[in-house]
Amino acid sequence: RTVYVNGEYLPENEAKISIFDRGFLMADGVYEVTSVLEGKLIDFDGHAVRLQRSLDELDMQTPISKEDLLEVHRELVRVNEIDEGMIYLQITRGAPDDRDFVFPDPETTPQTIVLFTQNKPGLANSPTAKTGIKVISIEDERWGRRDIKTVQLLYPSMGKMMAKKAGKDDAWMVEDGFVTEGTSNNAYIVKGNKIITRALSNDILHGITRAAVLRFAREAQMEVEERNFTIDEAKQADEAFITSASTFVMPVVEIDGVSLGDGKVGSVTPRLREIYLEESLKKAI
Numbered sequence: 001r002t003v004y005v006n007g008e009y010l011p012e013n014e015a016k017i018s019i020f021d022r023g024f025l026m027a028d029g030v031y032e033v034t035s036v037l038e039g040k041l042i043d044f045d046g047h048a049v050r051l052q053r054s055l056d057e058l059d060m061q062t063p064i065s066k067e068d069l070l071e072v073h074r075e076l077v078r079v080n081e082i083d084e085g086m087i088y089l090q091i092t093r094g095a096p097d098d099r100d101f102v103f104p105d106p107e108t109t110p111q112t113i114v115l116f117t118q119n120k121p122g123l124a125n126s127p128t129a130k131t132g133i134k135v136i137s138i139e140d141e142r143w144g145r146r147d148i149k150t151v152q153l154l155y156p157s158m159g160k161m162m163a164k165k166a167g168k169d170d171a172w173m174v175e176d177g178f179v180t181e182g183t184s185n186n187a188y189i190v191k192g193n194k195i196i197t198r199a200l201s202n203d204i205l206h207g208i209t210r211a212a213v214l215r216f217a218r219e220a221q222m223e224v225e226e227r228n229f230t231i232d233e234a235k236q237a238d239e240a241f242i243t244s245a246s247t248f249v250m251p252v253v254e255i256d257g258v259s260l261g262d263g264k265v266g267s268v269t270p271r272l273r274e275i276y277l278e279e280s281l282k283k284a285i
């Protein structure tokens with residue numbers, strides 16, 4: 001694989017960053033994952049806007065223009081011949097001379113910027129979308145600024161492991177009795193034709209896929225309710241699903257061992273997945 005590090009395109013085994021990098025030492029970094037379908041970037045603009053917001057919220061400089069960032073994405077897709085997959089992007093506060101809690105001066109400490117591709121043939125046609133995933137619920141023990149897309153992913157990673165140990169696919173996190181989101185995705189339930197998902201706040205990541213899916217749903221005259229829901233309400237729902245850049249719209253057929261409806265993928269979720277894939281491909285660049 002050819003990767004991008006601080007202005008250079010290199011084979012992945014030649015790419016290097018410092019052991020003092022604050023991304024490594026302090027999780028002082030932000031990231032984005034953009035999906036690629038038919039060799040084109042899905043919602044690049046949405047990801048670029050959210051990246052800027054994450055940087056601003058953490059008082060980090062913007063080390064690369066949006067135009068150059070697009071160019072790097074496209075070049076990596078080209079040289080790595082990605083038809084379907086993802087592009088991972090990470091920006092950290094860089095590597096000062098020593099470990100220190102105080103932020104380094106951006107004038108003397110350049111930020112680190114890394115991008116690499118993940119080749120995933122068959123991503124859009126995933127067989128899992130036909131059968132759905134099973135989730136468990138766990139307490140949400142993350143920090144209070146989940147709206148910022150930081151690389152601090154230890155708890156979500158532990159959540160995935162808890163699900164795996166239970167023989168399931170993922171975990172939905174619950175705070176004060178209400179579902180916040182999945183370990184790496186936004187969470188939804190469906191009642192009749194109504195799509196219910198938690199409203200945006202600092203408690204969840206503002207999913208780029210979420211924004212697009214809700215827009216397409218409204219355009220298709222589906223009812224959308226942005227409000228909190230409990231895990232018990234979710235267990236009684238007709239359908240449930242998750243969204244993210246790497247899963248698009250993925251059905252959830254079981255929560256904490258309770259099958260939703262007849263335990264099979266419903267009708268609203270596949271329709272939303274189809275609309276999302278079709279519409280977002282039309283706008284892909």
Ligand code: PMP
Pocket residue numbers: 033181182183184185186204205206207208209210243244245246
């Ligand atoms: N919530 C969390 C916690 C996530 O990590 C992600 C994916 N990075 C999402 C939601 C979905 O966001 P997006 O649709 O932008 O991929």
